[in-house]
Amino acid sequence: xxxxxxxPSNKVxxxxxxxxxxxxxxxxxxxLYWYRQSLGQGLEFLIYFQGNSAPDxxxxxxxxxSAERTGxxxxxxxxxxxxxxxxAVYLCASSWTSGSDTQYFGPGTRLTVL
Amino acid sequence: xxxxxxxxxxxxxxxxxxxxxxxNYSSSVSVYLFWYVQYPNQxxxxxxxxxxxxxxxxxxxxxEAEFNKSQTSFHLRKPSVHISDTAEYFCAVTRGSQGNLIxxxxxxxxxxx
Numbered sequence: 001x002x003x004x005x006x007x008p009s010n011k012v013x014x015x016x017x018x019x020x021x022x023x024x025x026x027x028x029x030x031x032l033y034w035y036r037q038s039l040g041q042g043l044e045f046l047i048y049f050q051g052n053s054a055p056d057x058x059x060x061x062x063x064x065x066s067a068e069r070t071g072x073x074x075x076x077x078x079x080x081x082x083x084x085x086x087x088a089v090y091l092c093a094s095s096w097t098s099g100s101d102t103q104y105f106g107p108g109t110r111l112t113v114l
Numbered sequence: 115x116x117x118x119x120x121x122x123x124x125x126x127x128x129x130x131x132x133x134x135x136x137x138n139y140s141s142s143v144s145v146y147l148f149w150y151v152q153y154p155n156q157x158x159x160x161x162x163x164x165x166x167x168x169x170x171x172x173x174x175x176x177x178e179a180e181f182n183k184s185q186t187s188f189h190l191r192k193p194s195v196h197i198s199d200t201a202e203y204f205c206a207v208t209r210g211s212q213g214n215l216i217x218x219x220x221x222x223x224x225x226x227x
Binding site for chain 1: 146148150156157158159160163165204206208209213214215216217218219220
């Protein structure tokens with residue numbers, strides 16, 4: 001079956017612009033995660049959705065970052081007023097439920113802020 | 115708070131040699147442990163995971179890992195590596211009630227002919 005898909009694969013933007021990154025999880029997976037991968041910080045957790053529960057936003061680095069998950073499926077990560085330090089690969093993952101279930105990762109969106 | 119330490123950032127090894135990638139974690143509660151692999155220009159893929167039971171876990175591509183609770187370690191091993199094992203390997207931990215993974219900084223395995 002289809003895996004986790006993300007779009008766009010690459011995004012180049014200017015400092016101060018807003019960007020939206022999209023994630024389509026595996027069908028039926030109730031848990032969805034966003035991570036960020038950068039050279040300096042490694043792999044960092046950003047936000048986590050589980051079913052209809054309120055999301056865990058504890059990893060978001062600033063209030064410029066937000067995410068939503070519509071209808072328990074597709075998720076959008078929005079970064080407002082982008083900064084150069086936001087440049088990274090943004091990874092989405094999904095799993096059947098949370099905790100011990102395997103998280104399946106998408107290919108990522110490479111964001112470059114000029 | 116939980117954390118994961120991967121002691122080696124880079125490990126060069128010759129083809130057909132054995133390899134061990136080290137991972138230590140800290141947590142005050144029981145955790146689940148994972149190893150993920152990232153091949154060049156590809157996404158993260160699960161190698162293996164430890165949830166409970168037998169402390170020796172076997173994964174894909176001939177890899178295995180041993181959970182050692184007293185040493186809070188979860189080292190990854192392969193008895194004979196191939197060129198195709200060249201990749202970055204990430205150790206990760208999560209609690210049962212918690213969703214997100216906490217990753218180590220990664221170990222780049224470079225297999226040379």
